[in-house]
Amino acid sequence: MSLLEILEFPDPRLRKKALPVDKVDDALKQTIDDMFETMYAASGIGLAAIQVSIQKRLLIIDLADGEEGEEPKPLVFINPEITVLDPTPYRHEEGCLSVPGYFEFVERPQKVLVNALNREGEAFEIEAEGLLAVCVQHEIDHLNGKLFVDYLSVLKRQRIKSKLEKEHKQNASA
Ligand code: NI
Numbered sequence: 358m359s360l361l362e363i364l365e366f367p368d369p370r371l372r373k374k375a376l377p378v379d380k381v382d383d384a385l386k387q388t389i390d391d392m393f394e395t396m397y398a399a400s401g402i403g404l405a406a407i408q409v410s411i412q413k414r415l416l417i418i419d420l421a422d423g424e425e426g427e428e429p430k431p432l433v434f435i436n437p438e439i440t441v442l443d444p445t446p447y448r449h450e451e452g453c454l455s456v457p458g459y460f461e462f463v464e465r466p467q468k469v470l471v472n473a474l475n476r477e478g479e480a481f482e483i484e485a486e487g488l489l490a491v492c493v494q495h496e497i498d499h500l501n502g503k504l505f506v507d508y509l510s511v512l513k514r515q516r517i518k519s520k521l522e523k524e525h526k527q528n529a530s531a
Pocket of ligand 1: 496
């Protein structure tokens with residue numbers, strides 16, 4: 358397994374639209390394993406393939422925080438399709454491994470149904486509510502080139518963008 362590089366806002370590659378996965382093979386499973394390793398190393402709870410420069414409709418989630426010996430609960434969604442079951446706005450403070458250090462409130466539909474393929478390429482469906490619903494919608498946004506900062510005011514987004522750009526410049530010259 359290996360750690361993958363996570364792209365950071367405003368990298369234009371995060372704006373690409375991910376393409377459907379046509380087959381679930383060993384190479385894809387390797388990618389999934391690498392994504393989990395990368396996400397756990399970064400203490401994230403969700404990661405879309407597009408964030409590690411892989412333009413595929415694939416995302417992973419694990420809401421277990423690993424504290425008090427909690428077992429990992431890895432979820433894999435390949436070619437996910439989402440249906441809103443309850444559009445009532447649910448407000449949650451979101452963060453993103455591609456926007457490190459920033460957390461902002463975003464409103465999303467409270468309950469959704471997700472149809473996808475799992476790591477074995479088998480179809481499944483899951484009703485997601487609360488944090489899982491937030492996370493699935495946030496990650497599916499990534500597959501469509503969208504970031505949580507897009508839900509913020511232009512001013513807020515610009516401020517985050519300039520701060521991250523400054524950090525990237527400093528890291529590059531360090
Ligand atoms: Ni994200």
